[in-house]
Amino acid sequence: MASIAMDKPGATVLLMGNEAVARGAIEAGIGVAAAYPGSPTSEVLPTIAGVAKEMNIHAEWSVNEKVSAEVAGAASFAGIRSLCIMKQNGANVAADFIVNANMTGLGEAGMVIFISDDPGGMTSNNEEDSRTITKWFDNPLLEANNAQEAKEMIKWAYEVSEAVNLIVFVRGVTRLSYTRGNVVLGELPEEKEKKAHFPDLWDMYNPTKSKFTSGPFPIFHKPLHEKLEKAREIFETSTFNRYMGPEHPEVLIITCGACTSYSIEAVEELKAGDRVGVLKLGTTWPLPEKLVAKHLATTTKVFFVEEMDPFVERSVMELAASLLPATSALTFYGKRSGHLTPYNEQSTNLVINALMDILAMTYQPRDLTYDKVAKEAVALVPSRPINMCAGCPHRATFWAIKKALKLDGRDGLVTGDIGCYSLAFAGPGFFQARTMHAMGSGAGVANGLGSLKQFGFDQPVLAVTGDSTFYHAVMPALVNGVYNNSNFILLILDNSATAMTGFQPHPGTGQLATGDPATVVDMEAICRAMGAHVELCEPFDLEHSTETLLKMIKEDSGARVIIMRHMCQLVKVKRKIPAKYKMHVDPERCLGDTCGCDRLCTRILGCPGLMWDTKAGRAAIDEVLCAGCGLCADICPAGAIIREEAI
Amino acid sequence: MGTKTLTKEPFNFIVAGVGGQGNVLLSAFVGMALVNEGFMVSVADTFGVSQRGGSVTSHIKISKEATYSSVTLEGKADVILGMEPVETLRALGEFGNPHVITIVNPRPVHPTGGVAYPDLEEVKKAIIKLSSQAKFVNATEEALKMGNPIYTNVILLGSLVGADVLPISKESMVPILEERFPGKVFDTNMKAFNKGLELIAMA
Numbered sequence: 034m035a036s037i038a039m040d041k042p043g044a045t046v047l048l049m050g051n052e053a054v055a056r057g058a059i060e061a062g063i064g065v066a067a068a069y070p071g072s073p074t075s076e077v078l079p080t081i082a083g084v085a086k087e088m089n090i091h092a093e094w095s096v097n098e099k100v101s102a103e104v105a106g107a108a109s110f111a112g113i114r115s116l117c118i119m120k121q122n123g124a125n126v127a128a129d130f131i132v133n134a135n136m137t138g139l140g141e142a143g144m145v146i147f148i149s150d151d152p153g154g155m156t157s158n159n160e161e162d163s164r165t166i167t168k169w170f171d172n173p174l175l176e177a178n179n180a181q182e183a184k185e186m187i188k189w190a191y192e193v194s195e196a197v198n199l200i201v202f203v204r205g206v207t208r209l210s211y212t213r214g215n216v217v218l219g220e221l222p223e224e225k226e227k228k229a230h231f232p233d234l235w236d237m238y239n240p241t242k243s244k245f246t247s248g249p250f251p252i253f254h255k256p257l258h259e260k261l262e263k264a265r266e267i268f269e270t271s272t273f274n275r276y277m278g279p280e281h282p283e284v285l286i287i288t289c290g291a292c293t294s295y296s297i298e299a300v301e302e303l304k305a306g307d308r309v310g311v312l313k314l315g316t317t318w319p320l321p322e323k324l325v326a327k328h329l330a331t332t333t334k335v336f337f338v339e340e341m342d343p344f345v346e347r348s349v350m351e352l353a354a355s356l357l358p359a360t361s362a363l364t365f366y367g368k369r370s371g372h373l374t375p376y377n378e379q380s381t382n383l384v385i386n387a388l389m390d391i392l393a394m395t396y397q398p399r400d401l402t403y404d405k406v407a408k409e410a411v412a413l414v415p416s417r418p419i420n421m422c423a424g425c426p427h428r429a430t431f432w433a434i435k436k437a438l439k440l441d442g443r444d445g446l447v448t449g450d451i452g453c454y455s456l457a458f459a460g461p462g463f464f465q466a467r468t469m470h471a472m473g474s475g476a477g478v479a480n481g482l483g484s485l486k487q488f489g490f491d492q493p494v495l496a497v498t499g500d501s502t503f504y505h506a507v508m509p510a511l512v513n514g515v516y517n518n519s520n521f522i523l524l525i526l527d528n529s530a531t532a533m534t535g536f537q538p539h540p541g542t543g544q545l546a547t548g549d550p551a552t553v554v555d556m557e558a559i560c561r562a563m564g565a566h567v568e569l570c571e572p573f574d575l576e577h578s579t580e581t582l583l584k585m586i587k588e589d590s591g592a593r594v595i596i597m598r599h600m601c602q603l604v605k606v607k608r609k610i611p612a613k614y615k616m617h618v619d620p621e622r623c624l625g626d627t628c629g630c631d632r633l634c635t636r637i638l639g640c641p642g643l644m645w646d647t648k649a650g651r652a653a654i655d656e657v658l659c660a661g662c663g664l665c666a667d668i669c670p671a672g673a674i675i676r677e678e679a680i
Numbered sequence: 681m682g683t684k685t686l687t688k689e690p691f692n693f694i695v696a697g698v699g700g701q702g703n704v705l706l707s708a709f710v711g712m713a714l715v716n717e718g719f720m721v722s723v724a725d726t727f728g729v730s731q732r733g734g735s736v737t738s739h740i741k742i743s744k745e746a747t748y749s750s751v752t753l754e755g756k757a758d759v760i761l762g763m764e765p766v767e768t769l770r771a772l773g774e775f776g777n778p779h780v781i782t783i784v785n786p787r788p789v790h791p792t793g794g795v796a797y798p799d800l801e802e803v804k805k806a807i808i809k810l811s812s813q814a815k816f817v818n819a820t821e822e823a824l825k826m827g828n829p830i831y832t833n834v835i836l837l838g839s840l841v842g843a844d845v846l847p848i849s850k851e852s853m854v855p856i857l858e859e860r861f862p863g864k865v866f867d868t869n870m871k872a873f874n875k876g877l878e879l880i881a882m883a
Binding site for chain 1: 699700722748766767772774776797802803806820
């Protein structure tokens with residue numbers, strides 16, 4: 034589409050869920066948007082940043098989620114509507130601020146956090162359900178089903194936020210964030226002029242309406258619960274909650290978010306519309322209890338369909354318990370009954386399977402003979418392990434790490450982190466990473482291991498981090514290592530982008546979210562100022578990087594840093610930087626399976642640009658995928674992979 | 681609003697390929713053209729880590745009446761555009777049925793880490809057996825002839841439009857390409873698109 038800020042109310046455009054969220058916030062007249070990149074939400078902030086100037090919005094990539102929440106919070110305090118965006122785990126990082134912002138309340142202008150969970154872990158290393166933490170924070174929570182609803186819901190969330198003076202969360206899931214759908218555009222805000230002013234509100238008789246300072250007093254906590262009750266009242270009549278089905282359904286499905294469509298389609302597919310009703314909740318915390326109680330009274334069987342935790346399921350069962358004995362005839366189906374699982378992504382087919390059991394129905398998705406032939410044919414289909422891209426500098430880095438640790442011979446290990454290089458736990462990084470947890474945990478865990486000398490621990494410890502992760506969460510861990518004299522090496526895999534989530538700029542790139550130039554925050558200078566010994570390497574110079582690693586490993590004391598610097602291959606492609614080499618395999622020199630290398634190039638190095646030519650019985654270059662980095666020429670023991678300078 | 685109709689409600693279209701082949705852009709183009717033709721669509725793509733050389737599918741559900749969820753039900757695909765042979769077969773295994781039409785780029789993308797690629801002729805035979813119609817379009821080969829494999833997805837887009845299996849026309853697609861590829865790039869992409877039209881006419 035032309036522009037996310039197009040002034041064409043009523044026009045229908047195709048928008049990704051994340052883009053619809055951005056449009057909703059623009060229509061709501063936000064003045065500030067702040068986020069740290071995290072899939073499945075990474076596209077929201079860039080979409081806003083692209084029109085930031087024309088819409089008079091400050092859009093920033095913040096260094097981490099806590100700072101992004103604080104930046105958005107400050108805007109609200111000063112009377113400017115703000116949007117903060119994060120993936121599920123971002124809530125953990127931002128938690129401390131949010132809990133306290135709920136004590137102080139917001140300013141005149143609303144603040145909304147769009148948070149997206151990742152059922153099935155399609156873009157994450159965990160399946161955290163952010164709704165549970167939102168409930169723990171005491172924030173109102175909405176869940177959208179599709180792009181159109183996400184846009185409307187974001188807009189409405191500002192009204193709720195301003196009515197109850199709390200941050201409102203809108204929860205998505207990967208399917209919402211990454212599904213494109215028809216969106217009818219609304220009006221753009223009339224006034225682009227926004228005046229920010231931090232109010233001086235001190236009223237000694239009413240501290241909760243005074244300065245934005247929190248205290249551990251009931252005086253702040255009691256109003257928070259009153260605000261939640263007010264939100265519940267608003268939610269009771271929200272049009273985002275809808276019932277579709279017969280007056281007295283045999284089975285009442287209670288669902289929310291992306292599962293709404295799965296539920297409706299499952300009922301349709303089973304042609305069970307006269308037996309099953311669907312209560313779709315758009316407001317899931319606090320639960321609109323009167324509305325739900327009204328529907329519980331119409332049925333005897335309740336089936337909960339939601340992504341991840343039995344969140345709505347538990348709330349409704351708690352409500353049902355409080356309504357006894359009126360609810361004593363109810364039977365509940367969902368995660369507790371085992372009809373669905375609290376892990377993995379839900380789908381229409383999973384809802385169909387569960388409904389077949391609850392309704393004692395049968396369902397045959399396709400012709401049985403075809404089904405048999407199809408299942409047999411699929412036996413031909415090989416697995417396709419995910420990999421680092423052809424030309425990825427991380428592959429060279431982990432090759433050097435593997436070699437250096439082998440040469441050192443003390444069972445040295447790598448503590449991993451979050452980014453493309455997370456794949457180092459498996460084949461693409463030669464199984465080098467042996468831990469992987471949160472952003473920055475590689476360096477944190479390395480701190481701990483490097484402090485175990487008194488217990489006889491003598492294995493070298495290498496922590497890896499990406500450049501963006503370094504600024505996000507690794508800097509404190511490095512300070513800790515220098516201060517406590519922990520023995521580890523931090524390798525910063527600096528590829529000049531937040532690659533995994535879509536090449537967003539960060540403080541080291543010299544570029545802002547809007548594309549404007551920024552001050553480069555020099556990671557090398559930071560590390561030196563912290564007191565660490567710092568070395569620089571070019572990962573594709575395998576000899577030098579292996580030697581440097583070995584030398585640093587032998588130092589065996591204190592926190593040291595190696596910056597492995599080479600631009601992400603995909604960024605090079607985007608910037609039209611041509612390949613350095615043209616690669617080919619010399620058929621005379623490649624000895625195939627008689628070599629004794631056991632297919633070191635295709636089986637171990639495993640670059641997608643290499644393939645095994647089964648017919649010829651030797652390695653070959655896939656000209657479609659090869660990026661011309663030249664790494665394979667360095668590892669072939671027969672010298673059969675040739676690199677020529679590309680013209 | 682277009683005059684095109686649907687043979688089925690909803691109509692399920694799948695693009696199957698390997699991360700990096702350009703399926704996201706292709707499915708977005710198809711989705712935009714369908715919206716311009718007046719349809720309700722849901723387009724789901726694979727993002728994040730699976731984009732790195734993994735198996736990726738885009739699902740498009742098309743309707744005249746309602747916004748559906750995006751992911752195709754088991755055994756319910758109507759058309760599969762296979763950007764890669766084994767990925768086409770993988771999609772047929774899960775979403776195929778006796779009525780499904782497939783359009784396939786027969787150029788293999790080899791899995792990494794020592795995983796062997798099956799015999800290509802066997803794979804093609806299985807695709808034909810599991811499709812009511814299977815058409816093969818040498819998109820990668822043609823793109824390489826044009827000087828860059830990057831044109832593979834636009835060639836396939838041309839073949840998809842030319843096959844007339846979805847309610848979209850060349851007329852609705854060209855302005856979308858024009859907007860996405862400004863200036864000189866548009867000419868080469870139109871060349872690729874027309875090549876796709878030509879190839880499917882011969883397939």
